[in-house]
Amino acid sequence: MLDTSDDLRTSLEILARESGVGLECDLSRAPIHPALSRFCKGRRSSPYSYVLYGGEDYELLFTVKPARVGSVLKKIPGSFVLGRAVRSKGVSILKNGLRYDLKDARFKHF
Secondary structure: OEEOOOOHHHHHHHHHHHHOOEEEEEHHHOOOOHHHHHHHHHHOOOHHHHHHHOOOOOOEEOOOOHHHHHHHHHHOOOOOOOEEEEOOOEEEEEEOOEEEOOOOOOOOOO
16 A cells, blocks of 8 residues: 555556556546546646646555455445556556556656
């Protein structure tokens, strides 16, 4: 478990590396706040760029065994399933079943 305060992409990479697994993240499962949707629509941009690369969100990102997902969703209001762990290493980003190659647009402290 870790927070996503830097950005989701970096957090996914850290979680995958430290857990020794690969992660598939399905962006179509990520909730998009209506204000972000309006902001992006007015700028003709995608809210998913902000989901992946925006920071300061202070959400928690964690994994659980598949058999425990239902229990966790009930016990932690507002939680949702963003993806799954896989045997291959690294992070794969999907949206509506399509795999995306990502540019490195992350914030770098130094």
